[in-house]
Amino acid sequence: MFITICVIAYNEEQTLPAILKDIAAQDYAHGSMEVVLVDSASTDHTKKIMQEFAAQNTTQPDMGFVSVSVLDNPKRTLPCGWNVALKAYRGEAILKVDAHASIPKDFVTKNVAVLESGEDVCGGQRPNIIEQPTPFRNTLLLAESSMFGSSIAPYRNNPGKSYVKSMFHAAYRRKVFESIGGFDERLARTEDNEIHYRMRKAGFKLCFDPEIISYQHIRPDLGKMLKQKYANGYWIGLTTGVCAPCLSLYHFVPFAFVMAIILSVLFCTGFAIAGSITALSGAALVIFKVIAGLTGLMWVLYGLLAVIMALAAVIGAPEIRNKTCLALPFLFLMLHVSYGTGTVIGLIKMPFWVKGIKNGRN
Numbered sequence: 192m193f194i195t196i197c198v199i200a201y202n203e204e205q206t207l208p209a210i211l212k213d214i215a216a217q218d219y220a221h222g223s224m225e226v227v228l229v230d231s232a233s234t235d236h237t238k239k240i241m242q243e244f245a246a247q248n249t250t251q252p253d254m255g256f257v258s259v260s261v262l263d264n265p266k267r268t269l270p271c272g273w274n275v276a277l278k279a280y281r282g283e284a285i286l287k288v289d290a291h292a293s294i295p296k297d298f299v300t301k302n303v304a305v306l307e308s309g310e311d312v313c314g315g316q317r318p319n320i321i322e323q324p325t326p327f328r329n330t331l332l333l334a335e336s337s338m339f340g341s342s343i344a345p346y347r348n349n350p351g352k353s354y355v356k357s358m359f360h361a362a363y364r365r366k367v368f369e370s371i372g373g374f375d376e377r378l379a380r381t382e383d384n385e386i387h388y389r390m391r392k393a394g395f396k397l398c399f400d401p402e403i404i405s406y407q408h409i410r411p412d413l414g415k416m417l418k419q420k421y422a423n424g425y426w427i428g429l430t431t432g433v434c435a436p437c438l439s440l441y442h443f444v445p446f447a448f449v450m451a452i453i454l455s456v457l458f459c460t461g462f463a464i465a466g467s468i469t470a471l472s473g474a475a476l477v478i479f480k481v482i483a484g485l486t487g488l489m490w491v492l493y494g495l496l497a498v499i500m501a502l503a504a505v506i507g508a509p510e511i512r513n514k515t516c517l518a519l520p521f522l523f524l525m526l527h528v529s530y531g532t533g534t535v536i537g538l539i540k541m542p543f544w545v546k547g548i549k550n551g552r553n
Contacts, residue, residue: 192303193257194224194362195282199264199272200290201231204240206408210292211244219299221255227280229272231264270374270382277373286362293320293406294360301403302362311367311395314358315403322408327518329511331416334522335409336508339500343441355399356439357387359407367395377433377548380426388437413522417529424530428537432545446538448493449531455486497523 196214200207214226228245230238238261245259262279264272273287284306288294305313321332334340371389374382387397410416427442459482501519505512 193283195280195285197227197276199229200237202233202235203290204236207240213294216296217299218296225257226259227276229262229264231267231272268379270376274373284364291408305400310398311364313398314361315400317359319409320406326513327515330515333504337504354396360405381430384437385434420530421533424533425537428534432541445527445531446534458482
């Protein structure tokens with residue numbers, strides 16, 4: 192099978208060389224592979240690195256790919272980059288790989304094996320890894336790798352060979368995109384959710400095979416991780432305005448948590464403004480006690496769950512446990528609040544964003 196492997200990157204001069212090295216090391220016949228690299232108007236040396244890799248394909252006999260193409264994505268966003276690639280690729284199937292990823296040498300081989308077994312779309316596990324580990328970075332890795340800190344997506348938690356709703360790194364037969372079209376360029380973070388939803392609606396199955404493994408580098412510091420979570424949550428909020436069915440209930444759990452915090456604070460503040468709590472009587476006092484009780488119960492349950500999940504994460508990774516792991520419950524809280532706040536803001540802005548789309552502004 193003639194395969195296209197594609198990487199889209201924006202300002203990835205630090206991570207791009209490693210994934211290109213992994214691509215060059217693939218054990219699948221390079222004479223049956225092409226590489227498509229898309230630069231999203233980077234301001235660093237990303238495009239230069241891509242061009243140097245393309246040049247090596249003609250000067251180093253051991254690479255021997257059918258071709259290495261470097262394309263431009265002036266619109267910068269990931270879905271726009273994928274559409275650039277989809278217009279240019281020549282393979283029987285296209286395999287997308289993130290610029291922050293690491294892939295073993297049999298990655299393409301295993302994807303092709305699943306495709307040749309009769310599947311149209313396939314992917315596998317995507318464990319997290321971190322560059323230049325330190326004790327605190329290892330703790331961030333535990334937080335991101337935990338189901339409680341990230342999500343229940345199958346590529347994170349390995350449900351065994353099965354059909355799933357969405358994937359991360361995945362291979363697609365050409366007929367899939369010929370049938371459903373390209374990526375929705377309005378979506379900057381949820382494009383995978385939307386296009387996989389369209390694939391399922393069109394009758395295509397997404398085959399998860401745990402034998403396929405790739406790795407994703409997480410954000411190396413807390414600030415960047417919180418910024419990422421906020422942006423993810425923000426685009427969940429916006430996406431409800433154009434394709435709510437492509438999202439799952441678990442996407443809104445942090446939103447519900449943040450809303451519970453906001454509403455409980457507003458209620459208690461309102462009672463405090465109205466008069467002292469001791470002066471309350473009758474129905475007002477009952478309402479206050481119910482709200483206070485539910486708020487207390489929420490925090491107790493959340494705290495217990497955060498501690499339990501932190502212990503599970505630490506017990507499951509004895510090789511990287513350290514003193515900073517004591518911060519895990521608080522890291523979970525920060526990640527959830529960041530994601531949930533992003534969703535709140537996204538939902539507030541969503542009607543105006545949708546109106547902008549209809550008026551041609553977005």
